[in-house]
Amino acid sequence: MIPPEVTRMPDTTALAEFDREAVVDGKFDRGELTLVIRPERIVAVSEFLKAQRGYRFLSDVTAVDWYPSEPRFEVVYHLYCHDRKDRLRLKARLSGELPEIASVVGVWGAADWYEREVFDLFGIRFRGHPHLRRILMPEDWQGHPLRKDYPVTGYR
Amino acid sequence: MPDLTIPAGTRTLVLNMGPQHPSTHGVLRLILELDGETVVRATPDIGYLHTGIEKSCEDKTYHQAITLTDRIDYLCPLTNNLCYVLAVEKLLGLEVPPRAQFLRVLLNELTRIASHLVWLGTHAIDLGAMSVFLYCFREREEILKIFELASGQRMMTSYFRVGGLALEPPSPFLPRIREFLKIFPDRIEEYEELLTRNRIWIGRTKGVGLLSAEDGLDLGATGPTLRASGVDWDLRRDNPYSSYEKFSFQVPVRHEGDVYARYLLRIAEMRESIKICEQAIAGLPEGPIRANAPGVVMPEREKMKTEMEALIYHFKIVTEGFRVPPGEVYQAVESPRGEMGYYVVSDGTSHPYRVKVRSPSFANLQALPKMAEGRLVADLVACIGSIDIVLGEIDR
Secondary structure (H helix, E strand, O other), rough: OOOOHHHOOHHHHHHHHHOOEEEEEEEEEOOOOEEEEEEHHHHHHHHHHHHHOOEEEEEEEEEEEEOOOOOEEEEEEEEEOOOEEEEEEEEEEEOOOOOOOEEEOOOOOOOOHHHHHHHHHHHHHHEOOOOOOOOOOOOOOOOOOOOOOOOOOOOO | OOOOOOOOOOOOEEEEEEEOOOHOOOOEEEEEEEOOOOEEEEEEEEOOOOOOOOHHHHHOOHHHHHHHHHHOOOOOOOHHHHHHHHHHHHHHOOOHHHHHHHHHHHHHHHHHHHHHHHHHHHHHHHHHOOHHHHHHHHHHHHHHHHHHHHHOOOOOOOOOEEEEEOOOOOOOOHHHOOOOOOOOHHHHHHHHHHOOOHHHHHHOOOOOOOOOOOHHHOOOOOOOOHHOOOOOEEEEEOOOOOOOHOOOOOOOOOOOOOOHHHHHHHHHHHHHHHHHHHHHHHOOOOOOEEEOOEOOOOOOOHHHHOHHHHHHHHHHHHHHHOOOOOOOEEEEEEEEEEEEEHHHHOOOOOOEEEEEEOOOOHHHHHHHHHHOOOOEEEHHHHHHHHHHHHHHHHHH
């Protein structure tokens, strides 16, 4: 259930008009709006927000691992709108088994390296990314260090 | 591994530039495909300095993680400290006293000057102007001494704490900054005399490394790199933090989008930073430097010796840290390189559940191929210098 203070936000109403099914959850906390998007709609929603809501700038793409709960991964997008000087956080929840989501490189070119970093450190695959490969870790590295079941010290 | 195969019969040559190369400002490897001296394709290869700082943060308490943030960008440690503590303060809902906020602004602008000085010196040395480097490091040294005065450290300061500052700065702190601000405008003139109308400098930088505003925004570029392409966006003015709204300053913007424009823009930024520093000193409020939040902020040393509660709080903060209510925040500040953002997720314990650093250089470097392709190798060196990358912050 989406909280009422979230449904009243202009971004949420605009998105609901565009696609009633896209937003599954949301939160307005500490002055920051978070919308949880159905993962299969991420590209369409991104295109809409960029074209119609002025979110021309993608600050960041990252992920959070909620191991051992399911859905395990949250892919997090931070958008910025220069006209309203406003930020929006999008989230997509992915299961722990074969986590995969469509790439938004076609919408914001900056997503190229951001998504490679998430792939490298979390092992989340981005469908349609032009060259998804490791970016920070060595190419022959085993495992994805930012996963919670990956130890901080000692042996893997 | 990037695809390095080249079809038979082509006339291009693949050249590895770096990771050990003085003009890549750290350990950046560029895989260049060259046709004669022209760069056909430039592919940055990063990660040589990856130290897993984000992973380490998850294993530290909120206070301990401050020391890691210094090490992300070694040219602006205080900006990193600020961004991280602002994020944690936002999670806690903590109000910081005005004196601490002003001192944070003051130190951040000095950091910006110090960082721009390193950029100017190294950028000039890359392009063959040796002496600028020596002048720039003379002034930077003075700023580092000021940092040492306040925090006891020249570079890895860890001076900002959740809820305020580590210590009240000692009495020579402000006079020393005033002294520095008095001489520094003349010193900027000195650098400009060496470069701004220098024909070699202009020849090496004007019209080189062009980046349009659309490409810059699309590729995630921020800070001086983007403002030199005509995008008027500065987080200090547009989304003020730490009482930046109380300061009046200009945001320099240029429209040429080349290396020379980025040079002029950073010089102008240093002049604006002087203004902000002067305002911060003139309007510095009296009062405490730490928020009244027992259990989060370390008690004063004197109280620890006389009051039972202070001793208990000290013991608890040091041994187990403080708990932060669950939630997530994204806090962005304008670092000398652009939008520095910390995304901190709390699960209610005393250790951050996730700390993600949105580092400006990481995104800015994505724009490098756009600037360099189709140009000469020598111009590539100018391009790398002009986006002012710090590899520690790219690789984290």
